[in-house]
């Protein structure tokens with residue numbers, strides 16, 4: 001499984017994600033970023049940060 005802690009990118013956020021693949025993590029993070037962080041467009045630089053912070057559990 002893959003894990004991502006939003007706090008690795010947004011220090012004030014305690015949300016974590018677990019999914020079988022990076023792409024599923026990214027899809028879940030995109031929804032969370034939109035709903036909870038007000039980011040309707042995720043910049044590619046942020047996608048890169050998220051990818052870099054995804055860990056294999």
Ligand SMILES: [Zn+2]
Nearest residue numbers: 006010013015
């Ligand atoms: Zn967050």
